[in-house]
Amino acid sequence: MITEYHPFPINKNGHLEIGGMDTVELAEKYGTPLYVYDVSMIRKNARSFVETFERLGVQAKVAYASKAFSSIAMLQVAKQENLCLDVVSEGELYTALLADFPVEKIHLHGNNKSLDEITMAIKHDIGCIVIDNFYDIELIEQVTKVYGKKINVLIRVTPGVESHTHEYIMTGNEDSKFGFDLQNGQAEEAFQKLLNHETIHFRGLHCHIGSQIFETDGFKVAVDLLFEELGKWKERYNYTPEVLNLGGGFGIRYTKEDQPLPYNIYVEELIKSVRNQVNLLNISMPEIWIEPGRAIVGNTGITLYTIGSMKNIPDIRKYVSVNGGMTDNIRPALYQAKYDAVIANKANQPVTEEVSIAGKACESGDMLIWDLSVPNVEHGDILAVFSTGAYNYSMASHYNRIPNAAVVFVENGVDKLVVKRETMEDVVRNDLSYL
Numbered sequence: 001m002i003t004e005y006h007p008f009p010i011n012k013n014g015h016l017e018i019g020g021m022d023t024v025e026l027a028e029k030y031g032t033p034l035y036v037y038d039v040s041m042i043r044k045n046a047r048s049f050v051e052t053f054e055r056l057g058v059q060a061k062v063a064y065a066s067k068a069f070s071s072i073a074m075l076q077v078a079k080q081e082n083l084c085l086d087v088v089s090e091g092e093l094y095t096a097l098l099a100d101f102p103v104e105k106i107h108l109h110g111n112n113k114s115l116d117e118i119t120m121a122i123k124h125d126i127g128c129i130v131i132d133n134f135y136d137i138e139l140i141e142q143v144t145k146v147y148g149k150k151i152n153v154l155i156r157v158t159p160g161v162e163s164h165t166h167e168y169i170m171t172g173n174e175d176s177k178f179g180f181d182l183q184n185g186q187a188e189e190a191f192q193k194l195l196n197h198e199t200i201h202f203r204g205l206h207c208h209i210g211s212q213i214f215e216t217d218g219f220k221v222a223v224d225l226l227f228e229e230l231g232k233w234k235e236r237y238n239y240t241p242e243v244l245n246l247g248g249g250f251g252i253r254y255t256k257e258d259q260p261l262p263y264n265i266y267v268e269e270l271i272k273s274v275r276n277q278v279n280l281l282n283i284s285m286p287e288i289w290i291e292p293g294r295a296i297v298g299n300t301g302i303t304l305y306t307i308g309s310m311k312n313i314p315d316i317r318k319y320v321s322v323n324g325g326m327t328d329n330i331r332p333a334l335y336q337a338k339y340d341a342v343i344a345n346k347a348n349q350p351v352t353e354e355v356s357i358a359g360k361a362c363e364s365g366d367m368l369i370w371d372l373s374v375p376n377v378e379h380g381d382i383l384a385v386f387s388t389g390a391y392n393y394s395m396a397s398h399y400n401r402i403p404n405a406a407v408v409f410v411e412n413g414v415d416k417l418v419v420k421r422e423t424m425e426d427v428v429r430n431d432l433s434y435l
């Protein structure tokens with residue numbers, strides 16, 4: 001294995017392998033930058049969630065949060081694995097429809113859903129809309145009446161939990177743009193509007209406390225707070241929920257500092273907390289839904305780059321530039337996220353120097369990795385950055401008019417291009433002449 005932290009082998013040529021394929025050959029075949037996913041790891045991650053619920057005999061839905069990485073091929077794999085799907089926009093819903101994803105397994109999220117998005121969701125009879133605010137309720141009422149349809153909904157609540165993660169990816173705290181506040185009564189007001197509604201079938205509550213979380217305490221506190229509210233609703237309205245959606249947020253390993261929990265532990269702890277509360281309230285167990293994104297795809301993807309220019313500043317640092325950067329991975333610039341990497345064509349050579357990996361965009365902040373130990377680096381070497389499967393391709397930009405990279409899936413020694421590399425024509429596709 002390449003490191004004890006990233007489970008990718010080195011082959012007899014000393015090259016890094018993924019899914020039974022030589023990464024240097026993949027780079028030659030498809031060009032760089034290149035996102036490469038090991039599909040068998042995607043399946044394994046998905047199954048570890050699904051199988052834990054099955055083993056513990058709990059009715060559940062595991063919805064893949066497609067914002068982490070949405071493409072037709074990815075959603076086809078999610079469908080094969082019997083996952084449900086969380087989408088947040090017309091674009092993500094459209095991709096799901098093109099992937100022939102079962103509509104009844106699709107859940108629509110969003111803190112500012114447009115009339116068009118809600119109409120598309122309702123016309124296609126998707127499984128559930130997660131209501132985020134009062135305006136959602138107005139729009140859903142309007143659309144269900146116009147089309148003579150009914151729709152299942154959950155309401156998203158913010159329980160007032162501060163998860164231990166970067167503040168930009170915290171979502172369950174009181175001062176958040178997402179969801180109805182539990183403490184100030186807005187969640188109950190939304191609930192009152194939906195109880196016994198003619199066209200909107202209220203199925204339960206949703207909460208998501210944040211992303212890249214390494215412990216279970218935040219989830220437990222969230223469950224306790226949800227049940228505190230549900231206890232009141234039971235007393236006041238004799239209401240018991242059919243569904244509790246506890247969101248995603250399960251952390252993965254980017255570098256050796258990260259110590260994620262095995263996924264079954266998150267599920268077991270969530271179930272334990274819910275069971276505990278259900279017994280206290282003396283109600284029947286609701287279905288438990290979760291929405292992992294990063295945990296399904298994050299560690300299954302790597303990005304291959306070609307090393308170009310280098311700048312050595314004696315006694316300060318050596319900058320080594322790659323032919324991508326913040327346009328294919330915004331996370332270091334946006335969240336100061338840390339990554340690990342190796343020189344794929346020198347994967348078994350001893351490290352001899354420390355360098356910092358720079359992107360090619362015209363921004364000093366376009367740095368992918370600070371202080372990486374590597375063997376002697378040369379122009380044309382292939383750099384493989386680990387754990388780039390989530391929120392990399394999906395957050396790519398065209399800054400500096402850099403085209404988006406291609407995506408390749410590998411599984412058991414077979415490679416397949418699943419997203420084409422953008423061309424210069426793609427970059428200017430929507431430009432119109434002014435003259």
Ligand SMILES: Cc1ncc(COP(=O)(O)O)c(C=O)c1O
Pocket residue numbers: 065068086109171208210211212247248249250291292293294295390
């Ligand atoms: C509502 C909701 N569900 C699920 C997710 C997926 O999160 P993660 O990729 O951390 O599992 C997010 C993103 O944080 C989210 O906002």
Ligand SMILES: N[C@@H](CCCC[NH3+])C(=O)O
Pocket residue numbers: 067169211212331390391
């Ligand atoms: N995009 C973020 C997480 C936000 C998840 C969606 N609510 C990341 O890269 O970590």
